[in-house]
Amino acid sequence: MNDVGLVSAAWRTLRRRPDVIVAALIVLFFAVMAAFPRLFTATSPRTCAIREARLDPQGWGAAHPLGTDALGCDVLATLVAGVRPSLLLAFVVVGASLLIGVTLGLLAGYYLGWADYLISRTIEVFLVVPLLLAALLLLSLFKNVDLGAGTFDVILLPAVVLILFNWMGYARYVRASVLEAKNLDYVTAARSLGASDLRIMFRHVLPNAIGPVTALIPTSIAAVIGTEAVLSFLGIGVRPPATSWGIQISQGSEWVLGGAPHILIAPLVCLIAAVLSLVVLGDALRDALDPRLTA
Amino acid sequence: MSAVTNPGTRQASDAGAGGPLLEVTDLAVEFRTPDGVVRAVDGLSYRVEAGRTLAIVGESGSGKSVSSLAVLGLLPDTARVTRGSVRLAGTDLLTLSRKAHRARCGDQVAMVFQDALAALNPVHTVGYQLTEALRARQGLSRGDARRRAVELLDLVKVPNAKARVKEYPHQFSGGMRQRVMIASALAMDPDVLIADEPTTALDVTVQAQVLRLLAEIQAERQMGLVLITHDLGVVAGVADDVTVMYAGRAVEQAPVAPTYTTPAHPYTRALLRSIPSASGTGRLPVIPGRPPSPAAMPSGCPFHPRCDAVRDICRTEVPPLATPAEGRTSACHFAEDIMAGHDPAPDAAAADAPAPNDGPNNGGGDHE
Amino acid sequence: MSDGVLEVRELVKHYPVRSGLLRRSTGAVKAVDGVSLTLERGKTLGLVGESGSGKSTLARVLVGIEKPTSGAVLVDGEDVARLSRAGRKQLRRDVQMVFQDPYTSLNPRMSVSEIVGEPFAIHGIDPAGGRRAAVGELLELVGLDPDHANRYPHQFSGGQRQRVGIARALALRPKILVCDEPVSALDVSVQGQVINLLEDLQAELGLSYLFVAHDLGVVRHIAHDVAVMYLGRIVEQGPEAEVYDGAQHPYTQALLSAVPVPDPSVRLVEASTSEAGSASSSGVGGAAIVLEGDPPSPVDPPSGCPFHTRCWLAPTLPEAQPDPIPSYPLTDRADAGLRLVPTACETDGPALVPRPEAGSGGAPGGASHVVACHFARELAAPRVEA
Structure with a gap:
């Protein structure tokens, strides 16, 4: 019942901040777009006419409201089609690396000794190996494997690569703040009461150590979407014919000075809007869940 | 050593006309907080004289x-001095720009903080920090600065100073860190030293060393010393005068000796009683409740909810600082009664005729 | 027990x-x-x-x-x-x-x-x-x-x-x-x-x-009972009244005298006396015993009695004579040669023993008053707590 109190208090605090409501609406908007792309465009992203390439935005109601890209595909249609893989990839990658990073960081910081030694060295190894090199290696491994064309299937390869090279940051942050939190008196108090390591870790250390990590999440979502574009050059990004914002941004950037900046601007605005909204939401959520800040 | 109220004792020659080195008058400081404006200091006045120690x-x-940060011009941006003056050798520092204020203080008023580890920069040697201000203002050469740093460490009795400036x-x-702090405060040869809880973090045997050192340096240079502390033992041991503050106000100001023998404010009296002593083995006399939050100040006398001699008038009227005896001030409606060691007459009696002690001074006469 | x-x-x-x-x-x-x-x-x-x-x-x-x-x-x-x-x-x-x-x-x-x-x-x-x-x-x-x-x-x-x-x-x-x-x-x-x-x-x-x-x-x-610790060891222990009023270990005495007393007649800083040595004849002037320096590091505690490097009593004792054949090189410490302390303090760690001078036995059932000092004695006029 206490949790209910905290959650309803959290909701009360959220409601008082208009920027939070705007951010929530934007995130909701993209979520709907990912779930029901047909609501936003009737055009298929795959019907591209090369003679209609790089048309300027024509305004709402016209055939190509946001214009067309370098291959003559409708920008709005590709944008809408890219929401689902982009956001799904971002959440899967960040979620999985968070899980791995927090677990390993917690173990390393809490137990120190050989566990810390092992985990810290692993982190360093992963930091040293270049992402692209590892990506190429994986590419060659999965070259001839048919992964299918489902929503999950198209992001599987980039997800694996990105998770493998994304968890270290979280692990390091968590390890550092666990080192700090575990020597506080309330942790000692729990230990003197005979609490188990598991209880101390999850009740006392982690809730007070996770703060700096949550601040990383929104920006790393943006980074994941951007990195995916790079991977797509190597053929292990989101699999064509599926598309993503990352691919659109990297293609669009070639035409910024070629008279068609809208090809870049449209996906970039969407990415920035989504990330900023997540930053605001994450911030508000953290404040709302901290009992010290709810009067 | 009898407490002397005469401000002329051991007056420094360079203080100019025998006046106080530093005079704070009716200082009020407010803080902006999310819950509104909060008054942290309200009408504080004190004088610091050469060669004397004032304990707050x-x-x-x-x-x-907060009051000493205001004196030094070091208040955070959320705070504002709303009233009063801080006179240093005739100039009101509060009329100066912030920058000019700090510059003046840098020369003549120095501060020693409680947490020496936090106040010293970990990436510079002690010698460098000791002479930073000197080099910036007086353009000392490196060699001279090094020599001056060694002198300063010698002054505060850090053994082996020559080697230790490089640490x-x-x-x-x-x-030793606290000594370094004191040395760096002395670098500009200040007239007034403000020490904010300088020994709170130290062990008693080390505390005694540091307090003794402060007193020696003060006597030698005829500095004015303001010692901010919560420890009434330290006050009794080193101070000449004392200002007791409660909820942003000075509730009692007097020389130390009479304050301890005949406190003139119930708060001072209660504080002195609540110190564990050798004789008392039973329950410790305590002050009930806790200090009020500045955001929710009680009406009337701010101490009345915790006072053991509270009367009706205390709940409605803010007591002014009165002078119940020569050299003593107290912000209590019944200062004479408290000084005399008995409680004020009960309210019933006071309702009929004003209590006899309400007459003489201008402080207590505002019944009705 | x-x-x-x-x-x-x-x-x-x-x-x-x-x-x-x-x-x-x-x-x-x-x-x-x-x-x-x-x-x-x-x-x-x-x-x-x-x-x-x-x-x-x-x-x-x-x-x-x-x-x-x-x-x-x-x-x-x-x-x-x-x-x-x-x-x-x-x-x-x-x-x-x-x-x-x-x-x-x-x-x-x-x-x-x-x-x-x-x-x-x-x-x-x-x-x-x-x-x-x-x-x-x-x-x-x-x-x-x-x-x-x-x-x-x-x-x-x-x-x-x-x-x-x-x-x-x-x-x-x-x-x-x-x-x-x-x-x-x-x-x-x-x-x-x-x-x-x-x-x-x-x-x-x-x-x-x-x-x-x-x-x-x-x-x-x-x-009810008090134990005084210095560098990981107990140097004095006993019923509260005996330890406070009849402290026998020089460290306890210094500790007690360094405590600021809320009584303006007991000044912590009397301008005249400043050295620990002169204060050792304490009690007389009522001045506090001020110890020199900080406690030594527990990584490398002094030999013998852990307190001998800061002890105010030891150098004043008649036993504190220069040792003609030092048991170890005097250059070991920076201040060696300046401070003379009895050899026993430097070589033997004193055990906690009951002092005969103490109010023998103490209260029935209470712990007895024990002190770890070779030369434990009460101050001439103990200045503890007014």
Whole structure:
């Protein structure tokens, strides 16, 4: 019942901040777009006419409201089609690396000794190996494997690569703040009461150590979407014919000075809007869940 | 050593016309907080004289530290001085720009903080930090600065000063670090030294060393010393005068000796009683409740909810600072009664005729 | 010794100091170096000393946060180390701890009812009437409003937080409370309230306290017996009145005289005398004994009596003659040759022995007054507490 109190208090605090409501609406908007792309465009992203390439935005109601890209595909249609893989990839990658990073960081910081030694060295190894090199290696491994064309299937390869090279940051942050939190008196108090390591870790250390990590999440979502574009050059990004914002941004950037900046601007605005909204939401959520800040 | 109220004792020659070195008058400081404006210091006045030690005593939140930050022009941006003056050798520092204020203080008023480890920069040697201001202002050469740093460490009795100027703050023990802080405060040869809880973090044997050192340096240079502390033992041991603060106000100001023998404010009396002593083995007399939050100040006398001699008038009227005896001031409606060691007459009697002690001074006469 | 609820025998706690590439153990911080003491049932043993004296480490060993390097801890006559896992867990319930800083000892993300109820959750206990009711009772016991159980620590003042900490420590109905500086972080006017609460609880629940503090005034008020620690060892121990009024160890004497007394007639800083040497003829002028320097590092404590490097008494003794054939090179210390102390102080660690001059025996049933000094004596006119 206490949790209910905290959650309803959290909701009360959220409601008082208009920027939070705007951010929530934007995130909701993209979520709907990912779930029901047909609501936003009737055009298929795959019907591209090369003679209609790089048309300027024509305004709402016209055939190509946001214009067309370098291959003559409708920008709005590709944008809408890219929401689902982009956001799904971002959440899967960040979620999985968070899980791995927090677990390993917690173990390393809490137990120190050989566990810390092992985990810290692993982190360093992963930091040293270049992402692209590892990506190429994986590419060659999965070259001839048919992964299918489902929503999950198209992001599987980039997800694996990105998770493998994304968890270290979280692990390091968590390890550092666990080192700090575990020597506080309330942790000692729990230990003197005979609490188990598991209880101390999850009740006392982690809730007070996770703060700096949550601040990383929104920006790393943006980074994941951007990195995916790079991977797509190597053929292990989101699999064509599926598309993503990352691919659109990297293609669009070639035409910024070629008279068609809208090809870049449209996906970039969407990415920035989504990330900023997540930053605001994450911030508000953290404040709302901290009992010290709810009067 | 009898407490002397005469301000002329051991007056420094360079203080100019025998006046106080530093005079704070009716100082008020407000803080902007999310819950509104909060008054942290309200009408504080004190004088610091050459060669004398003034102790400012109070609990956390009493405004004792905030007031000295205001004197030094070091208040955070959320705070504002709303009233009063801080006169240093005739100039009101509060009329100066912030920058000019700090510059003046840098020359003549120095501060020693409680947490020497936090106040010293860990990446510079002690010698460098000791002479930073000197080099910036007086353009000392490196060699001269080094020599001056050694002198300063010698002055505060850090053994082996020549070698230790090259060390970093973390290589010093707590007591030695506090000495370094004092040395850096003395670098500009100030007239007034404000020490904010300088020994609170130290062990008693080291505390005794540091207090003794402060007193020696003060006597030698005829400095004015303001000692901010919560420890009434320290006050009794080193101070000449005392200002007791409660909820942003000075509730009692007097020389130390009479304050301890015949406190003129119930708060001072209660504080002195609550110190564990050798004789008392039963329950410790305590002050009930806790200091009020500055955001929710009680009406009337701020101490009345915790006072053991509270009367009706205390709940409605703010007591002015009165002078119940020569050299004593107290912000209590019944200061004479408290000084005489008995409680004020009960309210029923006071309702018929004004209590006899309400007459003489201008402080207590505002019944009705 | 008859009714010791907690007994410590020759307890040693060393922390290895590792250095170098191979993290070889190159020495040890001798935090607690052979301490024996007995806590009588229903009584309070005050443990005083400066930072680095090992008093907090001793407290942590006693509540089981740290494992002793050697020595034994006996609770109700049972050796903790010999117990089974379950027995140790039971024993943890008997010895609980109250922490110094009420701002860091409570988890800011847990409500007061979760904090006070956590001991039940950890030990899987369901008290009669349910945990909620038990938490309410505990809060009432320490003088807090049970209706505030759903509040968070930041909504309480320092004194109230300390009460929450005490309630948590009492949840498992312990026999012994180890209080580590429980009032030193509190305002003067609030300290007394917490001390009174601890005394009331002792009377009501028959608790025994090990009261660790650096504030000698507070310890004098609350403790029945007092032990003085210096560099990991006990240098003087005995009933409160005897230790305070008839201190025999020069360190205890210096410690007591350094405590600022709230009496303006006892000045801590008298301008005239400044050297420790001249103050050794103390009592006469009423000046404090001021020790030189800081306590030495527990990594490399002085040989013999750990206090001899700062002792004010030793250089004044007739035995402090220059040794014609020094047992070790005098250049070992920077100040060697400046300070002359009796050879015994430099070579032999003094044992804790009863001093014949002491008011022999003390109160019936109470611990006897013991001192670890070769030359222990009372000051001519002890200047302790006016």
